[in-house]
Amino acid sequence: MTPAPDRADRPPRPLTDYPRPSVAVDTALLTIVDGSLGVLVVRPANEPRGEWRLPGTFLHEGETLADAVRRSLAQKAGIHGIEPRQLHVFDDPARDDRGWVLSVAHAAATPAERIPAEPRTRVAAVDRLGELSPMKFDHDDIVRTAIARIRDDYAVRPDPWHLLRPGSGDADETEATTRTGAAGGADAAAEPAGSFTVLELRTLHEAVLGRPLVRDTFRRAMLPHLEPTGRVRRGTRGKPAELYLRA
Amino acid sequence: MTPAPDRADRPPRPLTDYPRPSVAVDTALLTIVDGSLGVLVVRPANEPRGEWRLPGTFLHEGETLADAVRRSLAQKAGIHGIEPRQLHVFDDPARDDRGWVLSVAHAAATPAERIPAEPRTRVAAVDRLGELSPMKFDHDDIVRTAIARIRDDYAVRPDPWHLLRPGSGDADETEATTRTGAAGGADAAAEPAGSFTVLELRTLHEAVLGRPLVRDTFRRAMLPHLEPTGRVRRGTRGKPAELYLRA
DNA sequence: GTAATAGTGTCTATTAGACACTATTCG
């Protein structure tokens, strides 16, 4: 934007002459817990019995909204490497009793292993959101909007928000993440970093969407967006599954 | 939003102790000109040779973003009755050389008859956007985002942004807006306010989408979302078309 | 071998588009 001060041709006054709002960011950080979507909520230190809320902070000078989101998640929950997506600006002038505060709502996602246990944070299953409601401010709305957005994205593309465990980094070694086939030489059959089976992908999508998906239809819909690695998952029951990467 | 000042439990300082950005709104006002999408651009009075830009203004205290959009369109282009939709916050700290300015981009739409001719405004066809580029700030991006958004919405629903001439108001009486059938009593066959034919609706959607639509498929896709009025358009060639309202 | 899981062929129901046919008006 950047309008002339008003209609008439007055000499421009510096921007600081006009009242300005505080700008905050609030983030619905989504993850998978117990096979379904969850959202990270926090309770501030000075209100140990207060309402749950989403992690947020005020935007600092010279800072990007995405950076403010990353800073708030790092500070309040020890979470790093987040790629936030803007949802909506909540602008009711009376929404915050401390003054004029706009909130830019964001959504983000990270695997549960990346969320450290902390005393004042909690991951709540989104189908049990009522147990926390009403959340502070308009945070219930933000969570609903975030869920709608991630479900929309997962309807078409494989894991667009990167909830599968990343190949690099310090992710815990769960079940069958890295294994070497019994046959063949040492790690000639090692799994490519970040690769996954179609079953893992479908299980993730079912968790995000909150409903079962048809096995063969899902595979056929996703294959065009996947790149075969030529490797297979070893050490499981049944026919070994092929490993894929996002195309 | 609405974080504790920082991690430690300091007594809260008033919000005004922290630096705050200016917040602006910029609006891509879309309309139909010559059978295709157009966008309203303005040139400020003090830069008659400068770059074209979208109408915008700074957010005033106690004001809603939507109200700021309406105020800027009324002031800069004499347009009223707009229902803006939020698109995205542009937050590059260096995007405005006058200082720290966030811009909340919006999209809106109105029939061309509602846009008065003014000296410093112009409606540019979006497929000739290159002729104005580069626009000031990130306004090219905003226009592109607005077009994507309106096209998305028009793919599924009949005229969701209300670009058809409204039934009430002072819209000019173009072609066949209100007519009385030759047969029957006086205005027993008058057209219900705001009703339209499927042809009018399809022509509008083709203009928005920028591509021709299949006649019968479009009708079958839209009929479930339309409410028949029982009246027909009179005074045209061929079989009279039924008049519908949005369901 | 059996159990288990991965991957695929194929049938069916649904839907978008193509196309042609019928319906109703004006002149």
Next chain:
DNA sequence: CGAATAGTGTCTAATAGACACTATTAC
């Protein structure tokens, strides 16, 4: 009546889901 436009029946191609069949492993 013919021209023009609205509205509809129906065929076809593409697609999602259902279902069953084959493939390949562990045990």
